Amino acid sequence: MIARLGEVATGIRPIIPADLPGCASVFYAALDELTARHGQPPPIRNEAGMIGFFGHLLTTDGERAWLSGGIDGVDAFGFAHLRGSLWFLSFLFVRPESQAQGVGRQVLLRTFPHDPSAAADDGMGGASAWNGVLATCADSIQPVSTGLYTGYGMVPRLPLFTMLGRPRRGVLPGLPRSVERCGFDDLVDTAPDGHRRLVDLVGEIDQQVLGYDRPVDHRFWRVADRRGWVYRDRADGAILGYGYAQPSGRLGPVALLDGELLPAVLGDLMSTLQPAGDWQIFVPGAAERVMVALLHAGFRCEGTPALYCASRIGPDLSRYIVASFALL
Ligand SMILES: CC(C)(COP(=O)(O)OP(=O)(O)OC[C@H]1O[C@@H](n2cnc3c(N)ncnc32)[C@H](O)[C@@H]1OP(=O)(O)O)[C@@H](O)C(=O)NCCC(=O)NCCS
Known part of the structure; x- marks a missing residue:
């Protein structure tokens, strides 16, 4: 045409x-x-x-x-x-x-x-x-x-701010004792219907945090060198959220039912891998605790922010770290 x-x-x-x-x-x-x-x-x-x-x-x-x-x-x-x-x-x-x-x-x-x-x-x-x-x-x-x-x-x-750095030891809060991390690979390998179960678990979190699920993107992130973990309640196994980290230093997406846990979960994710350079995290301004915590831990804002533009307010990005500016 x-x-x-x-x-x-x-x-x-x-x-x-x-x-x-x-x-x-x-x-x-x-x-x-x-x-x-x-x-x-x-x-x-x-x-x-x-x-x-x-x-x-x-x-x-x-x-x-x-x-x-x-x-x-x-x-x-x-x-x-x-x-x-x-x-x-x-x-x-x-x-x-x-x-x-x-x-x-x-x-x-x-x-x-x-x-x-x-x-x-x-x-x-x-x-x-x-x-x-x-x-x-x-x-x-x-x-x-x-x-x-x-x-x-x-x-x-x-x-949405691009934040770069490596966390100074002991500044970010630790995970509460009631919360444990479990690798996606462990979940998939140990349960008979592992992959289906994983997609259901993270899909439920996506539905609650973002309002939609996206199994196709989780498949892409898992294949494309990102490592994923779920966070769950140690006592009853209830899933509280999930997060990804990449050996390159890229961190996200991270989605949690309770945004107050975000700084501790980010600190925990950054203990899982040792990138050659800085960690890179895309932080929505709404995730106020994350911005404050990362700045106190030694991170710096890089460049100019991106603007999330939308025809309606929402989703509530106070409990979410985006994967990228092209695929939230
Ligand atoms: C942004 C980009 C995709 C737009 O495509 P384009 O072909 O240059 O833009 P168009 O001619 O179709 O439309 C321009 C429109 O932008 C808007 N615009 C331009 N200057 C503007 C200004 N100063 N303030 C507000 N709106 C403005 C107007 O609506 C304008 O339309 P009009 O001329 O009919 O009024 C292109 O310029 C580009 O690739 N830029 C560099 C990379 C980039 O920034 N990509 C987007 C990443 S978010």
């Missing part, structure tokens, strides 16, 4: 696996230009990891993955995913030379679960044409994307 947008002739079509390297190239070109414009260092490149991540989104949500391009390759792309009634925009990137000509908006519209023009008078950019929540994370240094998303009702609601 060919559409003429401003001065750029673009073909907008669904993404296929062969397009993923081209999408990664657009991603880094757009980010490099954005960070250079703000005098920031370029992002660390992990092209293979990005392509793997795009591949996961393409597998789970192929109908929400679109690009604009021609014979010269990809100009712009967008990936969104649907989990329960949450529609979430993971990526929207346009090559620097094609920006500000309407291409990003056209790709975004294709990824939507609804037609915003169907509720054009709702005062929320047509968001009420969709029964669920529309959400994304935007970079706070980027008024273009923030303005574009807000125009469709995804209003900036909450900052």
